[in-house]
Amino acid sequence: MATLTQHPFDLATAWARYEPDERRPWNLAWAGHLYRRAAFGATWDQLQRALRDGPQRTIDGLLRPRADVAAFNRQHDELETPPNDENSSNDLRAWWLQRMIRTPHPLLEKMTLFWHGHFGVNATKVNSARTMQQHLQLLRKHALGSFREMLPGIMRDAAVLLSLDAKANRKALPNKDLARCFMETFTLGPGRFSDRDVHEAARAFSGWFVLQNQLRLIERERDSETKHILGREGRFTSDDVARILVEQPATSQTIVRKIYRWLISETVEPDERLLAPLAESFAKNHDVFPLVETLLRSNLFFSAMAYRQRMKSPVEFALGIVKGLEETVPTLPLAEALARLGQNLLHPPTAKGWCGGQRWINHATLAGRHNLAAALLKSDGPFGGKLDPAAVTGRHGSGSKFFLNLFLQGDAELHDGTDANTDARRVAYAALTLPEFQLA
Amino acid sequence: MNTMNQTRRSFIKTTLKAGVFASFAGHAPGLLARTAAARQERDTVLVVLQLSGGNDGLNTVIPFGDDAYHRGRPTLRQVARGAHKLDSHLAFHPRMEGFHRLYRDGLLTIVQGVGYANADRNHPGAMHNWHTADPRSPKLQTGWLGRAADRLWKPDAANVPAMFVGAIPQPFAANAEQVVVPSVRSPRELVSQYPPPAGRDVPSGSNPSWLDSLRRCTAQVQANNRRIESAMSASTRNDYPQFQLAQELRTIAQLIRADLGIRIFFTELGGGNIGGFDNHAGQLGNHCSLLHQLSESVAAFIRDLQRDQLHERLLLMSFSEFGRTVRENGRRGTDHGVAAPVFLAGGGLKGGLCGAHPSLTDLDKDGLKFHTDFRRIYATALDRWLGLDSRSVLGASFAPLDLFNA
Numbered sequence: 006m007a008t009l010t011q012h013p014f015d016l017a018t019a020w021a022r023y024e025p026d027e028r029r030p031w032n033l034a035w036a037g038h039l040y041r042r043a044a045f046g047a048t049w050d051q052l053q054r055a056l057r058d059g060p061q062r063t064i065d066g067l068l069r070p071r072a073d074v075a076a077f078n079r080q081h082d083e084l085e086t087p088p089n090d091e092n093s094s095n096d097l098r099a100w101w102l103q104r105m106i107r108t109p110h111p112l113l114e115k116m117t118l119f120w121h122g123h124f125g126v127n128a129t130k131v132n133s134a135r136t137m138q139q140h141l142q143l144l145r146k147h148a149l150g151s152f153r154e155m156l157p158g159i160m161r162d163a164a165v166l167l168s169l170d171a172k173a174n175r176k177a178l179p180n181k182d183l184a185r186c187f188m189e190t191f192t193l194g195p196g197r198f199s200d201r202d203v204h205e206a207a208r209a210f211s212g213w214f215v216l217q218n219q220l221r222l223i224e225r226e227r228d229s230e231t232k233h234i235l236g237r238e239g240r241f242t243s244d245d246v247a248r249i250l251v252e253q254p255a256t257s258q259t260i261v262r263k264i265y266r267w268l269i270s271e272t273v274e275p276d277e278r279l280l281a282p283l284a285e286s287f288a289k290n291h292d293v294f295p296l297v298e299t300l301l302r303s304n305l306f307f308s309a310m311a312y313r314q315r316m317k318s319p320v321e322f323a324l325g326i327v328k329g330l331e332e333t334v335p336t337l338p339l340a341e342a343l344a345r346l347g348q349n350l351l352h353p354p355t356a357k358g359w360c361g362g363q364r365w366i367n368h369a370t371l372a373g374r375h376n377l378a379a380a381l382l383k384s385d386g387p388f389g390g391k392l393d394p395a396a397v398t399g400r401h402g403s404g405s406k407f408f409l410n411l412f413l414q415g416d417a418e419l420h421d422g423t424d425a426n427t428d429a430r431r432v433a434y435a436a437l438t439l440p441e442f443q444l445a
Numbered sequence: 446m447n448t449m450n451q452t453r454r455s456f457i458k459t460t461l462k463a464g465v466f467a468s469f470a471g472h473a474p475g476l477l478a479r480t481a482a483a484r485q486e487r488d489t490v491l492v493v494l495q496l497s498g499g500n501d502g503l504n505t506v507i508p509f510g511d512d513a514y515h516r517g518r519p520t521l522r523q524v525a526r527g528a529h530k531l532d533s534h535l536a537f538h539p540r541m542e543g544f545h546r547l548y549r550d551g552l553l554t555i556v557q558g559v560g561y562a563n564a565d566r567n568h569p570g571a572m573h574n575w576h577t578a579d580p581r582s583p584k585l586q587t588g589w590l591g592r593a594a595d596r597l598w599k600p601d602a603a604n605v606p607a608m609f610v611g612a613i614p615q616p617f618a619a620n621a622e623q624v625v626v627p628s629v630r631s632p633r634e635l636v637s638q639y640p641p642p643a644g645r646d647v648p649s650g651s652n653p654s655w656l657d658s659l660r661r662c663t664a665q666v667q668a669n670n671r672r673i674e675s676a677m678s679a680s681t682r683n684d685y686p687q688f689q690l691a692q693e694l695r696t697i698a699q700l701i702r703a704d705l706g707i708r709i710f711f712t713e714l715g716g717g718n719i720g721g722f723d724n725h726a727g728q729l730g731n732h733c734s735l736l737h738q739l740s741e742s743v744a745a746f747i748r749d750l751q752r753d754q755l756h757e758r759l760l761l762m763s764f765s766e767f768g769r770t771v772r773e774n775g776r777r778g779t780d781h782g783v784a785a786p787v788f789l790a791g792g793g794l795k796g797g798l799c800g801a802h803p804s805l806t807d808l809d810k811d812g813l814k815f816h817t818d819f820r821r822i823y824a825t826a827l828d829r830w831l832g833l834d835s836r837s838v839l840g841a842s843f844a845p846l847d848l849f850n851a
Binding site (some may be wrong): 169182355356360368373439 | 583585598602603620623637639640642655656659662663665669741
């Protein structure tokens with residue numbers, strides 16, 4: 006079992022770097038925890054290497070991998086590029102899963118997935134795989150970059166406007182739904198703006214049209230008069246609105262709170278005072294990378310406040326299995342299976358993305374997760390026997406406890422008499438259906 | 446209606462049949478205690494049945510006593526000949542024997558003249574309005590059943606509040622902001638094919654950890670495996686017709702019988718898109734076949750549930766995106782209209798007709814005028830059947846209809 010001590014952090018030390026000591030030694034449990042949050046799970050070799058390297062060096066590698074990430078992503082962009090006239094994004098969905106599995110920089114994909122949920126663009130409404138691909142590329146470009154640069158890009162992204170039913174922003178009919186969504190969901194949060202702010206911001210969006218999936222500014226539909234937004238006055242354009250929204254402290258608070266939830270804990274709402282220093286420093290330059298770095302390296306991250314305090318999304322659940330078993334699987338059927346579990350990639354239910362947490366789990370989705378685990382491990386069927394638990398144990402030769410250590414780092418035990426002679430698939434399945442495995 | 450007692454009895458019956466007490470009490474006493482407590486809450490079930498394409502209400506509940514009907518339908522009126530009379534004015538389509546029997550038994554209510562103001566006559570827009578339940582907000586991102594599911598969700602209950610049963614992509618009405626609304630074809634999809642390893646005793650505190658909840662949910666999956674197997678074997682001897690709708694309804698009956706806590710089921714007839722009930726030409730044969738499927742499938746479903754008195758927990762509601770024109774169009778078909786009847790079936794209903802048949806001469810561009818807003822039916826189902834606050838789901842108050850026995 007993992008040795009986790011409740012550490013009574015004061016606000017001053019919560020975000021300080023974690024340095025292992027006798028009370029909180031660096032061990033397999035913390036390595037597994039780090040790879041669940043900052044990646045999509047780990048192979049046995051990755052866990053072992055992390056044990057040797059220690060936490061901070063392992064985090065260095067997750068933040069700035071040595072591999073040529075740009076080259077990998079360029080190649081993948083080419084591979085996944087859909088034909089111009091392709092409406093369905095189902096292939097793109099599968100390509101993205103493939104990228105999550107193979108990437109040398111999983112943290113980048115993890116944060117791309119975060120932003121996908123944040124902006125909640127739905128491919129059904131976009132109805133063009135190419136436009137969806139461009140949207141995903143925009144998210145990836147800024148995923149660990151600057152929110153200040155990302156937001157104006159989002160405002161001018163054809164996929165975003167199509168997804169929000171805002172492909173024609175006429176001067177005479179300012180699109181208040183669009184403006185409200187930007188303020189309430191993407192930046193400030195509910196209750197932190199007035200109806201007038203919404204109306205005025207909507208005027209600033211006027212003139213933007215999506216014609217044949219291309220964004221166009223139609224000058225005669227642009228409202229170039231003075232607007233009053235959040236206490237400011239000017240002849241604001243949509244870029245100005247993006248700037249004004251980013252500069253609001255409420256926006257930094259929203260983003261920091263949401264990334265905290267993504268990387269640290271969904272179970273307990275964090276205290277305002279705990280997040281304040283992070284929000285203040287995020288507000289200076291809106292860089293995501295240092296925020297993520299602070300969170301991952303912190304004492305709080307390596308504490309009971311964070312450990313197993315998130316529910317795995319279907320993507321995290323499935324990819325944790327795939328990564329651990331050191332192979333890739335056919336991702337077209339995998340994307341379908343994840344949709345049935347409630348996470349249809351590129352098709353979030355609303356602009357708010359996936360609610361997640363305990364809502365991922367009910368008796369139907371849990372049975373579905375068990376069945377997906379079984380299907381992934383099977384030697385035939387849609388996943389074609391790509392994963393081979395026996396081969397993985399063979400390589401690392403650790404007996405029947407191996408899968409409990411690989412997938413759960415010893416956080417749970419099996420009671421049903423599996424031993425060294427039990428079939429590897431059966432032991433792996435038993436480990437993957439333990440309740441503990443659902444927690445990230 | 447004595448729903449509570451009836452339900453408790455049938456719960457114990459299924460539980461005993463499945464041998465669930467003995468086997469899962471061993472490792473999850475907390476779960477059992479909780480399940481028994483949960484019985485105190487309402488466990489009524491709503492089944493919503495979408496008829497895709499715009500059903501011709503006039504050839505479903507036929508106003509054979511009205512000359513205007515015969516004038517408007519020179520060829521399509523031939524179905525009036527063998528129709529099943531409800532009174533001196535109205536009759537069910539001749540192939541709707543099942544509905545006619547349910548009606549005579551007081552298990553079916555026809556709400557007449559249902560629609561809404563400024564009705565959309567295009568398929569996607571009209572269907573979207575019925576799905577969002579807010580015709581003025583076409584950009585609404587959730588459906589009314591999805592919002593009801595979000596309201597029904599409780600932490601640590603492990604329950605599925607709502608489920609779509611069918612082969613088509615899940616219609617928008619089920620789109621929820623928060624909860625996962627699964628789509629299934631067979632109850633077997635809710636069974637884990639290989640039993641997960643045995644769990645440990647779960648402490649049932651007032652504020653259980655997520656791990657406790659997961660352990661309880663895992664125990665629930667194991668218990669459900671047995672309940673579903675038992676419910677599936679309980680209905681094999683049942684006589685459901687071979688229609689796809691009948692099979693979907695059979696699945697729903699099995700899931701109701703398995704008593705998994707699912708409050709809302711949603712299914713469909715017609716294929717989801719244009720087609721189905723959208724008969725602009727040569728309507729007679731296709732419409733006849735669809736109505737027959739509808740009527741016989743629903744009747745088999747109600748009869749099946751009646752065996753265990755489970756129909757008393759059930760309210761089934763059909764809807765279609767619009768009715769059709771009074772006059773046939775010269776191609777022996779009908780075009781998009783406005784108002785149409787909504788059918789309700791189940792053991793708690795008063796039965797009979799609700800509201801007058803709309804006039805066939807005072808028309809809205811050849812469509813029947815509505816007098817009952819569809820959201821009054823939604824609100825009645827939400828408030829008085831599911832026990833939810835309909836305002837929180839529909840965003841406004843709608844006058845309830847007097848549909849249920851006291």
